[in-house]
Amino acid sequence: MARRRKQSPFEDLIDLAAMLPWWITLPLALIAYLWLHSIATSPIPTLANPADLGSHMPGMMLRGLAVPAQYFLPAALVIGAIASIFGRMRRKKLFASVANSESTLESISWREFELLVGEAFRRKGFTVQETGQGGADGGIDLMLLKEGEKYLVQCKQWRRQLVQVTVVRELFGVMAAEGAKGGFVVISGRFTEDAKAFARGKNLQLIEGAELNEMIRQSRATAARRNSQPTTIKTPNQATSVSSDPPIQPRRATQPTCPTCQAPMVQRVAKRGSNVGNLFWGCSQFPKCRTTRNEMPT
Incomplete structure:
Protein backbone atom coordinates (compact mmCIF):
# COMPACT_ATOMS: atom_id res chain seq x y z
CA MET A 1 0.00 0.00 0.00
CA PRO A 43 4.46 50.23 16.70
CA ILE A 44 8.05 49.09 17.02
CA PRO A 45 9.47 50.33 20.33
CA THR A 46 12.44 52.67 20.17
CA LEU A 47 15.42 51.65 22.24
CA ALA A 48 17.00 54.51 24.11
CA ASN A 49 19.36 52.11 25.82
CA PRO A 50 20.80 48.99 24.09
CA ALA A 51 20.58 47.21 27.44
CA ASP A 52 16.77 47.25 27.10
CA LEU A 53 16.91 45.01 24.00
CA GLY A 54 16.44 41.81 26.03
CA SER A 55 13.19 42.99 27.63
CA HIS A 56 11.74 43.96 24.22
CA MET A 57 12.87 40.79 22.40
CA PRO A 58 9.76 38.59 23.17
CA ASN A 100 -33.10 5.27 -2.44
CA SER A 101 -31.01 2.24 -3.49
CA GLU A 102 -30.51 -1.32 -2.28
CA SER A 103 -27.06 -1.90 -3.77
CA THR A 104 -25.19 1.35 -3.07
CA LEU A 105 -23.35 -0.01 -0.02
CA GLU A 106 -21.52 -2.49 -2.24
CA SER A 107 -20.61 0.07 -4.92
CA ILE A 108 -19.23 2.97 -2.85
CA SER A 109 -15.61 3.30 -1.70
CA TRP A 110 -14.49 2.67 1.89
CA ARG A 111 -14.07 6.42 2.37
CA GLU A 112 -17.64 7.09 1.23
CA PHE A 113 -18.82 4.28 3.50
CA GLU A 114 -17.14 5.98 6.47
CA LEU A 115 -18.77 9.31 5.57
CA LEU A 116 -22.13 7.59 5.26
CA VAL A 117 -21.87 5.96 8.68
CA GLY A 118 -20.82 9.26 10.24
CA GLU A 119 -23.82 11.04 8.75
CA ALA A 120 -26.15 8.28 9.99
CA PHE A 121 -24.92 8.73 13.58
CA ARG A 122 -24.98 12.52 13.23
CA ARG A 123 -28.69 12.31 12.40
CA LYS A 124 -29.18 10.23 15.54
CA GLY A 125 -27.98 13.11 17.69
CA PHE A 126 -24.30 12.20 18.07
CA THR A 127 -21.45 14.65 17.60
CA VAL A 128 -19.18 12.92 15.08
CA GLN A 129 -15.41 13.34 14.85
CA GLU A 130 -13.45 11.65 12.08
CA THR A 131 -10.23 10.37 13.63
CA GLY A 132 -8.25 9.86 10.43
CA GLN A 133 -6.87 6.63 11.97
CA GLY A 134 -9.02 4.27 9.94
CA GLY A 135 -8.89 3.35 6.31
CA ALA A 136 -9.31 0.37 4.09
CA ASP A 137 -7.14 -1.72 6.42
CA GLY A 138 -8.64 -0.91 9.80
CA GLY A 139 -8.42 1.36 12.83
CA ILE A 140 -10.88 3.51 14.71
CA ASP A 141 -12.73 5.55 12.09
CA LEU A 142 -15.11 7.71 14.13
CA MET A 143 -15.42 9.01 17.67
CA LEU A 144 -18.96 9.84 18.81
CA LEU A 145 -19.91 12.15 21.66
CA LYS A 146 -23.33 12.27 23.27
CA GLU A 147 -24.38 13.51 26.71
CA GLY A 148 -20.75 13.76 27.77
CA GLU A 149 -20.00 10.12 26.90
CA LYS A 150 -17.55 8.86 24.27
CA TYR A 151 -18.25 6.02 21.83
CA LEU A 152 -15.88 4.49 19.27
CA VAL A 153 -16.85 3.33 15.78
CA GLN A 154 -15.04 1.04 13.38
CA CYS A 155 -16.29 0.75 9.80
CA LYS A 156 -15.70 -2.26 7.56
CA GLN A 157 -16.77 -2.17 3.94
CA TRP A 158 -15.88 -5.75 3.04
CA ARG A 159 -18.03 -6.85 0.14
CA ARG A 160 -17.47 -10.60 -0.07
CA GLN A 161 -16.41 -11.83 3.33
CA LEU A 162 -17.81 -12.22 6.81
CA VAL A 163 -16.32 -10.02 9.53
CA GLN A 164 -14.56 -12.21 12.08
CA VAL A 165 -14.57 -12.01 15.88
CA THR A 166 -11.01 -10.59 15.92
CA VAL A 167 -12.29 -7.24 14.62
CA VAL A 168 -14.89 -7.01 17.39
CA ARG A 169 -12.41 -8.13 20.05
CA GLU A 170 -9.86 -5.51 18.97
CA LEU A 171 -12.41 -2.70 19.20
CA PHE A 172 -13.45 -3.85 22.67
CA GLY A 173 -9.83 -3.67 23.79
CA VAL A 174 -9.48 -0.14 22.42
CA MET A 175 -12.69 0.85 24.22
CA ALA A 176 -11.14 -0.24 27.51
CA ALA A 177 -7.88 1.61 26.80
CA GLU A 178 -9.65 4.81 25.75
CA GLY A 179 -12.25 4.74 28.53
CA ALA A 180 -15.11 4.77 26.00
CA LYS A 181 -18.68 4.23 27.20
CA GLY A 182 -19.49 1.97 24.27
CA GLY A 183 -18.66 1.08 20.71
CA PHE A 184 -20.10 0.21 17.31
CA VAL A 185 -18.78 -1.99 14.51
CA VAL A 186 -20.58 -1.07 11.28
CA ILE A 187 -20.13 -3.20 8.18
CA SER A 188 -21.59 -3.53 4.70
CA GLY A 189 -21.93 -7.32 4.97
CA ARG A 190 -22.48 -9.75 7.85
CA PHE A 191 -20.78 -10.88 11.06
CA THR A 192 -19.82 -14.42 11.93
CA GLU A 193 -21.69 -16.12 14.77
CA ASP A 194 -18.53 -15.97 16.90
CA ALA A 195 -18.43 -12.19 16.52
CA LYS A 196 -22.08 -11.89 17.55
CA ALA A 197 -21.52 -14.15 20.54
CA PHE A 198 -18.53 -12.11 21.73
CA ALA A 199 -20.47 -8.82 21.57
CA ARG A 200 -23.46 -10.25 23.43
CA GLY A 201 -23.73 -8.81 26.95
CA LYS A 202 -21.18 -6.06 26.26
CA ASN A 203 -21.71 -2.37 25.65
CA LEU A 204 -20.86 -3.01 22.02
CA GLN A 205 -23.30 -2.97 19.11
CA LEU A 206 -22.81 -4.73 15.78
CA ILE A 207 -24.55 -3.18 12.77
CA GLU A 208 -24.70 -5.23 9.57
CA GLY A 209 -25.33 -3.89 6.07
CA ALA A 210 -29.04 -4.65 6.04
CA GLU A 211 -29.52 -2.96 9.42
CA LEU A 212 -27.52 0.08 8.27
CA ASN A 213 -29.69 0.37 5.14
CA GLU A 214 -32.84 0.22 7.27
CA MET A 215 -31.46 2.80 9.70
CA ILE A 216 -30.73 5.18 6.81
CA ARG A 217 -34.19 4.75 5.29
CA GLN A 218 -35.90 5.30 8.66
CA SER A 219 -33.83 8.40 9.36
CA ARG A 220 -34.67 9.86 5.96
CA ALA A 221 -38.38 9.04 6.38
CA THR A 222 -38.39 10.64 9.83
CA ALA A 223 -36.76 13.79 8.45
CA ALA A 224 -39.36 13.94 5.66
CA ARG A 225 -42.22 13.62 8.16
CA ARG A 226 -40.65 16.27 10.39
CA ASN A 227 -40.30 18.69 7.45
CA SER A 228 -43.91 18.13 6.38
CA GLN A 229 -45.29 18.97 9.82
CA PRO A 230 -45.73 22.53 11.16
CA THR A 231 -42.91 23.70 13.40
CA THR A 232 -43.73 23.41 17.10
CA ILE A 233 -41.83 24.52 20.17
CA LYS A 234 -41.06 21.62 22.50
CA THR A 235 -39.97 21.73 26.09
CA PRO A 236 -36.86 19.79 27.15
CA ASN A 237 -39.08 17.20 28.85
CA GLN A 238 -41.04 16.35 25.71
CA ALA A 239 -40.01 13.18 23.86
CA THR A 240 -38.48 13.75 20.44
CA SER A 241 -38.05 10.18 19.22
CA VAL A 242 -40.44 8.35 16.93
CA SER A 243 -41.51 4.82 17.78
CA SER A 244 -40.64 3.58 14.30
CA ASP A 245 -37.18 5.13 14.52
CA PRO A 246 -35.60 4.02 17.80
CA PRO A 247 -32.42 5.86 18.78
CA ILE A 248 -29.19 3.94 18.43
CA GLN A 249 -27.55 3.36 21.79
CA PRO A 250 -25.32 0.52 22.95
CA ARG A 251 -27.26 -2.06 24.91
CA ARG A 252 -27.68 -1.13 28.56
CA ALA A 253 -28.26 -3.47 31.49
CA THR A 254 -30.82 -2.97 34.26
CA GLN A 255 -29.36 -0.38 36.62
CA PRO A 256 -28.94 -1.62 40.22
CA THR A 257 -28.71 0.44 43.42
CA CYS A 258 -25.52 0.77 45.44
CA PRO A 259 -25.84 -1.42 48.59
CA THR A 260 -23.70 1.05 50.57
CA CYS A 261 -25.15 4.50 49.83
CA GLN A 262 -28.29 3.60 47.82
CA ALA A 263 -27.15 5.71 44.84
CA PRO A 264 -27.65 4.29 41.32
CA MET A 265 -24.75 2.24 39.96
CA VAL A 266 -23.30 2.68 36.45
CA GLN A 267 -21.49 0.35 34.05
CA ARG A 268 -17.72 0.79 33.84
CA VAL A 269 -14.92 -0.99 31.97
CA ALA A 270 -11.95 -2.33 33.94
CA LYS A 271 -8.75 -0.65 32.69
CA ARG A 272 -6.21 -2.61 34.74
CA GLY A 273 -5.76 -5.83 36.67
CA SER A 274 -6.76 -9.34 35.75
CA ASN A 275 -10.27 -8.25 34.65
CA VAL A 276 -9.11 -5.62 32.15
CA GLY A 277 -11.70 -5.09 29.41
CA ASN A 278 -14.54 -6.61 31.46
CA LEU A 279 -17.66 -4.72 32.52
CA PHE A 280 -18.58 -4.17 36.16
CA TRP A 281 -20.98 -2.07 38.22
CA GLY A 282 -19.53 0.96 40.03
CA CYS A 283 -21.21 3.48 42.33
CA SER A 284 -22.15 6.74 40.58
CA GLN A 285 -20.88 8.66 43.64
CA PHE A 286 -17.26 7.59 43.02
CA PRO A 287 -14.78 8.60 44.48
CA LYS A 288 -16.97 9.43 47.49
CA CYS A 289 -18.26 5.85 47.44
CA ARG A 290 -16.05 3.09 45.97
CA THR A 291 -18.50 0.19 46.11
CA THR A 292 -18.37 -2.12 43.07
CA ARG A 293 -20.12 -5.26 41.88
CA ASN A 294 -17.83 -7.45 39.82
CA GLU A 295 -20.44 -9.76 38.33
CA MET A 296 -21.10 -9.35 34.62
CA PRO A 297 -24.13 -7.03 33.99
CA THR A 298 -27.07 -8.84 32.44
Whole structure:
Protein backbone atom coordinates (compact mmCIF):
# COMPACT_ATOMS: atom_id res chain seq x y z
CA MET A 1 0.00 0.00 0.00
CA ALA A 2 1.37 3.44 -0.92
CA ARG A 3 2.65 5.51 1.96
CA ARG A 4 0.66 8.64 2.67
CA ARG A 5 2.49 11.90 1.89
CA LYS A 6 3.48 13.86 4.97
CA GLN A 7 1.37 16.99 5.23
CA SER A 8 2.57 20.50 6.03
CA PRO A 9 1.35 22.28 9.19
CA PHE A 10 -0.81 24.49 6.93
CA GLU A 11 -2.56 21.39 5.50
CA ASP A 12 -2.96 19.91 8.98
CA LEU A 13 -4.63 23.14 10.10
CA ILE A 14 -7.02 23.00 7.14
CA ASP A 15 -7.95 19.40 8.02
CA LEU A 16 -8.56 20.40 11.64
CA ALA A 17 -10.72 23.35 10.59
CA ALA A 18 -12.71 21.13 8.22
CA MET A 19 -13.77 18.96 11.18
CA LEU A 20 -15.54 21.94 12.75
CA PRO A 21 -18.88 23.39 11.60
CA TRP A 22 -18.38 26.29 9.20
CA TRP A 23 -20.40 28.65 11.40
CA ILE A 24 -17.71 28.21 14.06
CA THR A 25 -14.68 28.30 11.75
CA LEU A 26 -15.55 31.51 9.88
CA PRO A 27 -15.94 33.67 13.03
CA LEU A 28 -12.69 32.16 14.31
CA ALA A 29 -10.97 33.24 11.08
CA LEU A 30 -12.17 36.82 11.56
CA ILE A 31 -11.14 36.89 15.23
CA ALA A 32 -7.72 35.43 14.38
CA TYR A 33 -7.11 38.04 11.69
CA LEU A 34 -8.12 40.99 13.87
CA TRP A 35 -6.01 39.77 16.79
CA LEU A 36 -2.89 38.95 14.75
CA HIS A 37 -3.23 42.10 12.65
CA SER A 38 -3.29 44.24 15.79
CA ILE A 39 -0.02 42.61 16.89
CA ALA A 40 1.61 42.79 13.45
CA THR A 41 0.83 46.52 13.06
CA SER A 42 1.75 47.54 16.60
CA PRO A 43 4.46 50.23 16.70
CA ILE A 44 8.05 49.09 17.02
CA PRO A 45 9.47 50.33 20.33
CA THR A 46 12.44 52.67 20.17
CA LEU A 47 15.42 51.65 22.24
CA ALA A 48 17.00 54.51 24.11
CA ASN A 49 19.36 52.11 25.82
CA PRO A 50 20.80 48.99 24.09
CA ALA A 51 20.58 47.21 27.44
CA ASP A 52 16.77 47.25 27.10
CA LEU A 53 16.91 45.01 24.00
CA GLY A 54 16.44 41.81 26.03
CA SER A 55 13.19 42.99 27.63
CA HIS A 56 11.74 43.96 24.22
CA MET A 57 12.87 40.79 22.40
CA PRO A 58 9.76 38.59 23.17
CA GLY A 59 7.39 41.27 21.88
CA MET A 60 9.48 41.79 18.74
CA MET A 61 9.54 38.04 18.05
CA LEU A 62 5.76 37.81 18.51
CA ARG A 63 5.30 40.70 16.11
CA GLY A 64 7.54 39.01 13.56
CA LEU A 65 5.47 35.82 13.75
CA ALA A 66 2.18 37.71 13.58
CA VAL A 67 3.08 39.38 10.25
CA PRO A 68 2.72 36.18 8.13
CA ALA A 69 0.34 34.45 10.54
CA GLN A 70 -2.28 37.20 10.14
CA TYR A 71 -2.82 35.88 6.61
CA PHE A 72 -1.97 32.20 6.81
CA LEU A 73 -4.07 31.29 9.87
CA PRO A 74 -7.33 32.95 8.68
CA ALA A 75 -6.76 31.54 5.18
CA ALA A 76 -6.45 28.00 6.56
CA LEU A 77 -9.61 28.47 8.64
CA VAL A 78 -11.59 29.82 5.66
CA ILE A 79 -10.43 26.96 3.40
CA GLY A 80 -11.36 24.49 6.16
CA ALA A 81 -14.82 26.09 6.45
CA ILE A 82 -15.35 25.74 2.70
CA ALA A 83 -14.24 22.10 2.89
CA SER A 84 -16.69 21.58 5.77
CA ILE A 85 -19.56 23.02 3.69
CA PHE A 86 -18.78 20.85 0.67
CA GLY A 87 -18.26 17.81 2.91
CA ARG A 88 -21.68 18.32 4.46
CA MET A 89 -23.27 18.59 1.00
CA ARG A 90 -21.44 15.43 -0.10
CA ARG A 91 -22.61 13.47 2.94
CA LYS A 92 -26.24 14.54 2.42
CA LYS A 93 -26.11 13.54 -1.25
CA LEU A 94 -24.52 10.20 -0.40
CA PHE A 95 -27.08 9.61 2.37
CA ALA A 96 -29.98 10.28 -0.02
CA SER A 97 -28.44 8.00 -2.66
CA VAL A 98 -28.20 5.05 -0.27
CA ALA A 99 -31.70 5.67 1.08
CA ASN A 100 -33.10 5.27 -2.44
CA SER A 101 -31.01 2.24 -3.49
CA GLU A 102 -30.51 -1.32 -2.28
CA SER A 103 -27.06 -1.90 -3.77
CA THR A 104 -25.19 1.35 -3.07
CA LEU A 105 -23.35 -0.01 -0.02
CA GLU A 106 -21.52 -2.49 -2.24
CA SER A 107 -20.61 0.07 -4.92
CA ILE A 108 -19.23 2.97 -2.85
CA SER A 109 -15.61 3.30 -1.70
CA TRP A 110 -14.49 2.67 1.89
CA ARG A 111 -14.07 6.42 2.37
CA GLU A 112 -17.64 7.09 1.23
CA PHE A 113 -18.82 4.28 3.50
CA GLU A 114 -17.14 5.98 6.47
CA LEU A 115 -18.77 9.31 5.57
CA LEU A 116 -22.13 7.59 5.26
CA VAL A 117 -21.87 5.96 8.68
CA GLY A 118 -20.82 9.26 10.24
CA GLU A 119 -23.82 11.04 8.75
CA ALA A 120 -26.15 8.28 9.99
CA PHE A 121 -24.92 8.73 13.58
CA ARG A 122 -24.98 12.52 13.23
CA ARG A 123 -28.69 12.31 12.40
CA LYS A 124 -29.18 10.23 15.54
CA GLY A 125 -27.98 13.11 17.69
CA PHE A 126 -24.30 12.20 18.07
CA THR A 127 -21.45 14.65 17.60
CA VAL A 128 -19.18 12.92 15.08
CA GLN A 129 -15.41 13.34 14.85
CA GLU A 130 -13.45 11.65 12.08
CA THR A 131 -10.23 10.37 13.63
CA GLY A 132 -8.25 9.86 10.43
CA GLN A 133 -6.87 6.63 11.97
CA GLY A 134 -9.02 4.27 9.94
CA GLY A 135 -8.89 3.35 6.31
CA ALA A 136 -9.31 0.37 4.09
CA ASP A 137 -7.14 -1.72 6.42
CA GLY A 138 -8.64 -0.91 9.80
CA GLY A 139 -8.42 1.36 12.83
CA ILE A 140 -10.88 3.51 14.71
CA ASP A 141 -12.73 5.55 12.09
CA LEU A 142 -15.11 7.71 14.13
CA MET A 143 -15.42 9.01 17.67
CA LEU A 144 -18.96 9.84 18.81
CA LEU A 145 -19.91 12.15 21.66
CA LYS A 146 -23.33 12.27 23.27
CA GLU A 147 -24.38 13.51 26.71
CA GLY A 148 -20.75 13.76 27.77
CA GLU A 149 -20.00 10.12 26.90
CA LYS A 150 -17.55 8.86 24.27
CA TYR A 151 -18.25 6.02 21.83
CA LEU A 152 -15.88 4.49 19.27
CA VAL A 153 -16.85 3.33 15.78
CA GLN A 154 -15.04 1.04 13.38
CA CYS A 155 -16.29 0.75 9.80
CA LYS A 156 -15.70 -2.26 7.56
CA GLN A 157 -16.77 -2.17 3.94
CA TRP A 158 -15.88 -5.75 3.04
CA ARG A 159 -18.03 -6.85 0.14
CA ARG A 160 -17.47 -10.60 -0.07
CA GLN A 161 -16.41 -11.83 3.33
CA LEU A 162 -17.81 -12.22 6.81
CA VAL A 163 -16.32 -10.02 9.53
CA GLN A 164 -14.56 -12.21 12.08
CA VAL A 165 -14.57 -12.01 15.88
CA THR A 166 -11.01 -10.59 15.92
CA VAL A 167 -12.29 -7.24 14.62
CA VAL A 168 -14.89 -7.01 17.39
CA ARG A 169 -12.41 -8.13 20.05
CA GLU A 170 -9.86 -5.51 18.97
CA LEU A 171 -12.41 -2.70 19.20
CA PHE A 172 -13.45 -3.85 22.67
CA GLY A 173 -9.83 -3.67 23.79
CA VAL A 174 -9.48 -0.14 22.42
CA MET A 175 -12.69 0.85 24.22
CA ALA A 176 -11.14 -0.24 27.51
CA ALA A 177 -7.88 1.61 26.80
CA GLU A 178 -9.65 4.81 25.75
CA GLY A 179 -12.25 4.74 28.53
CA ALA A 180 -15.11 4.77 26.00
CA LYS A 181 -18.68 4.23 27.20
CA GLY A 182 -19.49 1.97 24.27
CA GLY A 183 -18.66 1.08 20.71
CA PHE A 184 -20.10 0.21 17.31
CA VAL A 185 -18.78 -1.99 14.51
CA VAL A 186 -20.58 -1.07 11.28
CA ILE A 187 -20.13 -3.20 8.18
CA SER A 188 -21.59 -3.53 4.70
CA GLY A 189 -21.93 -7.32 4.97
CA ARG A 190 -22.48 -9.75 7.85
CA PHE A 191 -20.78 -10.88 11.06
CA THR A 192 -19.82 -14.42 11.93
CA GLU A 193 -21.69 -16.12 14.77
CA ASP A 194 -18.53 -15.97 16.90
CA ALA A 195 -18.43 -12.19 16.52
CA LYS A 196 -22.08 -11.89 17.55
CA ALA A 197 -21.52 -14.15 20.54
CA PHE A 198 -18.53 -12.11 21.73
CA ALA A 199 -20.47 -8.82 21.57
CA ARG A 200 -23.46 -10.25 23.43
CA GLY A 201 -23.73 -8.81 26.95
CA LYS A 202 -21.18 -6.06 26.26
CA ASN A 203 -21.71 -2.37 25.65
CA LEU A 204 -20.86 -3.01 22.02
CA GLN A 205 -23.30 -2.97 19.11
CA LEU A 206 -22.81 -4.73 15.78
CA ILE A 207 -24.55 -3.18 12.77
CA GLU A 208 -24.70 -5.23 9.57
CA GLY A 209 -25.33 -3.89 6.07
CA ALA A 210 -29.04 -4.65 6.04
CA GLU A 211 -29.52 -2.96 9.42
CA LEU A 212 -27.52 0.08 8.27
CA ASN A 213 -29.69 0.37 5.14
CA GLU A 214 -32.84 0.22 7.27
CA MET A 215 -31.46 2.80 9.70
CA ILE A 216 -30.73 5.18 6.81
CA ARG A 217 -34.19 4.75 5.29
CA GLN A 218 -35.90 5.30 8.66
CA SER A 219 -33.83 8.40 9.36
CA ARG A 220 -34.67 9.86 5.96
CA ALA A 221 -38.38 9.04 6.38
CA THR A 222 -38.39 10.64 9.83
CA ALA A 223 -36.76 13.79 8.45
CA ALA A 224 -39.36 13.94 5.66
CA ARG A 225 -42.22 13.62 8.16
CA ARG A 226 -40.65 16.27 10.39
CA ASN A 227 -40.30 18.69 7.45
CA SER A 228 -43.91 18.13 6.38
CA GLN A 229 -45.29 18.97 9.82
CA PRO A 230 -45.73 22.53 11.16
CA THR A 231 -42.91 23.70 13.40
CA THR A 232 -43.73 23.41 17.10
CA ILE A 233 -41.83 24.52 20.17
CA LYS A 234 -41.06 21.62 22.50
CA THR A 235 -39.97 21.73 26.09
CA PRO A 236 -36.86 19.79 27.15
CA ASN A 237 -39.08 17.20 28.85
CA GLN A 238 -41.04 16.35 25.71
CA ALA A 239 -40.01 13.18 23.86
CA THR A 240 -38.48 13.75 20.44
CA SER A 241 -38.05 10.18 19.22
CA VAL A 242 -40.44 8.35 16.93
CA SER A 243 -41.51 4.82 17.78
CA SER A 244 -40.64 3.58 14.30
CA ASP A 245 -37.18 5.13 14.52
CA PRO A 246 -35.60 4.02 17.80
CA PRO A 247 -32.42 5.86 18.78
CA ILE A 248 -29.19 3.94 18.43
CA GLN A 249 -27.55 3.36 21.79
CA PRO A 250 -25.32 0.52 22.95
CA ARG A 251 -27.26 -2.06 24.91
CA ARG A 252 -27.68 -1.13 28.56
CA ALA A 253 -28.26 -3.47 31.49
CA THR A 254 -30.82 -2.97 34.26
CA GLN A 255 -29.36 -0.38 36.62
CA PRO A 256 -28.94 -1.62 40.22
CA THR A 257 -28.71 0.44 43.42
CA CYS A 258 -25.52 0.77 45.44
CA PRO A 259 -25.84 -1.42 48.59
CA THR A 260 -23.70 1.05 50.57
CA CYS A 261 -25.15 4.50 49.83
CA GLN A 262 -28.29 3.60 47.82
CA ALA A 263 -27.15 5.71 44.84
CA PRO A 264 -27.65 4.29 41.32
CA MET A 265 -24.75 2.24 39.96
CA VAL A 266 -23.30 2.68 36.45
CA GLN A 267 -21.49 0.35 34.05
CA ARG A 268 -17.72 0.79 33.84
CA VAL A 269 -14.92 -0.99 31.97
CA ALA A 270 -11.95 -2.33 33.94
CA LYS A 271 -8.75 -0.65 32.69
CA ARG A 272 -6.21 -2.61 34.74
CA GLY A 273 -5.76 -5.83 36.67
CA SER A 274 -6.76 -9.34 35.75
CA ASN A 275 -10.27 -8.25 34.65
CA VAL A 276 -9.11 -5.62 32.15
CA GLY A 277 -11.70 -5.09 29.41
CA ASN A 278 -14.54 -6.61 31.46
CA LEU A 279 -17.66 -4.72 32.52
CA PHE A 280 -18.58 -4.17 36.16
CA TRP A 281 -20.98 -2.07 38.22
CA GLY A 282 -19.53 0.96 40.03
CA CYS A 283 -21.21 3.48 42.33
CA SER A 284 -22.15 6.74 40.58
CA GLN A 285 -20.88 8.66 43.64
CA PHE A 286 -17.26 7.59 43.02
CA PRO A 287 -14.78 8.60 44.48
CA LYS A 288 -16.97 9.43 47.49
CA CYS A 289 -18.26 5.85 47.44
CA ARG A 290 -16.05 3.09 45.97
CA THR A 291 -18.50 0.19 46.11
CA THR A 292 -18.37 -2.12 43.07
CA ARG A 293 -20.12 -5.26 41.88
CA ASN A 294 -17.83 -7.45 39.82
CA GLU A 295 -20.44 -9.76 38.33
CA MET A 296 -21.10 -9.35 34.62
CA PRO A 297 -24.13 -7.03 33.99
CA THR A 298 -27.07 -8.84 32.44
